[in-house]
Amino acid sequence: MAQEKVxxxxxxxxxxxxxxxxxxxxxxxxxxxxxxxxxxxxxxxSNVGKSSVLNRLMNRRNLARTSSTPGCTRQINFFSVRxxxxxxLSLVDLPGYGYAKRSxxxxxxxxxxxxxxxxxxxxLRAVALLVDVRRGLEADDLGLIEMLQSGGSRTRPSVKxxxxxxxxxxxxxxxxxxxxxxxxxxxxxxxxxxxxxTETAAALWSALEHRAGFRAPA
Numbered sequence: 429m430a431q432e433k434v435x436x437x438x439x440x441x442x443x444x445x446x447x448x449x450x451x452x453x454x455x456x457x458x459x460x461x462x463x464x465x466x467x468x469x470x471x472x473x474s475n476v477g478k479s480s481v482l483n484r485l486m487n488r489r490n491l492a493r494t495s496s497t498p499g500c501t502r503q504i505n506f507f508s509v510r511x512x513x514x515x516x517l518s519l520v521d522l523p524g525y526g527y528a529k530r531s532x533x534x535x536x537x538x539x540x541x542x543x544x545x546x547x548x549x550x551x552l553r554a555v556a557l558l559v560d561v562r563r564g565l566e567a568d569d570l571g572l573i574e575m576l577q578s579g580g581s582r583t584r585p586s587v588k589x590x591x592x593x594x595x596x597x598x599x600x601x602x603x604x605x606x607x608x609x610x611x612x613x614x615x616x617x618x619x620x621x622x623x624x625x626t627e628t629a630a631a632l633w634s635a636l637e638h639r640a641g642f643r644a645p646a
Contacts, residue, residue, distance in 0.1 A: 444511050444633055448486040451506040451518060457544050461506055463551035467518040468636050471542070471572060472558030474524030477594045477623075481558060482507065482521055484623045485633060492521055504545060515642050520545075520552075525568050546572075546587070547579045553640040554588045556632075561593035561604070561620060564611045573613050588639035589616045592632060596622040 452461040470478050482492035486509060493505075505521040522542050546555065555576060559569055576587055593608050604620055611618045619635055621628045 444513075444630075445485075445487045445509055446512050447508075447510045448488055448491060449508050450491060451508040453503045453505050454541070455503045456541060460504070460545065460549075463549060465508075465516050465518055465551060466640055466642075467506075467520050467549065467552045468554045468556065468640055469520040469522055469546065469552060470556045470558060471522045471546075472524060472592075472594075473560075473566070473568060476524070476558045476560050478521055478524065478558055480623050481556075481592065481594060481621060481632075482519055484629050486519065504541065513642075515637070517640065517642075518551075522546075525572075543575070546576060550584045552587055553585065554590060554636055556590045556592050556636060557616075558592045558594050558621075559611065561596050561607050561611070562598060564607075565591070565613060570613070573616065577615065585641075589613070590632075590635050590639060591616045591618040593618055593620045594622070596620040596628065597624040598622075 452459075454460045470482060472478055479492040483489060486492070486507060491507065502523060504523065507519045507521070508516070509519055510516050522545070525539070525542070546552065555572075557569060557572060559565055565573075573589060576589055591611060591613055593611055596604055596608075599607055608618050608620045617635065619628070619632050621632055623629075
């Protein structure tokens with residue numbers, strides 16, 4: 429069932445996001461909302477914490493649904509965001525990949541939906557690829573990076589990729605820099621992230637804004 433459209437109040441610590449609301453959900457290409465504003469997509473394996481990252485960036489608790497069961501998201505979810513600087517954009521939660529308990533046919537339909545969106549969406553400007561900092565880039569992740577670099581529509585600007593190393597708090601402070609340094613992808617910068625480390629959200633926001641063409645990096 430698609431999520432209901434819902435607006436959420438800004439938490440007291442929200443300095444960047446003025447408003448954020450669920451905009452639309454799509455299980456097929458024909459259900460995608462009209463491409464009316466710049467979009468930043470979030471991709472990654474099913475257990476990497478995409479919903480938690482999105483909620484932290486939007487300064488919301490449960491706007492993006494989280495679940496203890498990997499692979500819970502079965503559709504593309506769009507969230508409309510407005511920032512204090514006057515930026516309007518959509519953050520897009522893509523279904524997680526690599527979760528074997530879904531049927532082969534269902535995984536095939538997801539792949540077709542995700543690939544079509546990533547390669548053809550005219551308002552897509554950046555993709556945040558989330559990986560577990562303890563596991564690094566896996567085969568599915570590298571395949572997605574290669575697809576983004578080699579494919580795409582001729583009618584839109586190239587899509588920038590940002591690698592987000594999640595669950596940074598699971599490592600000791602002295603181990604974090606070395607773990608991030610091991611994650612390498614051509615043409616992509618790696619940013620460590622944890623919902624427990626406030627400064628990582630600000631750094632990631634700045635990187636995404638820059639790659640989406642909104643501002644210079646902080």
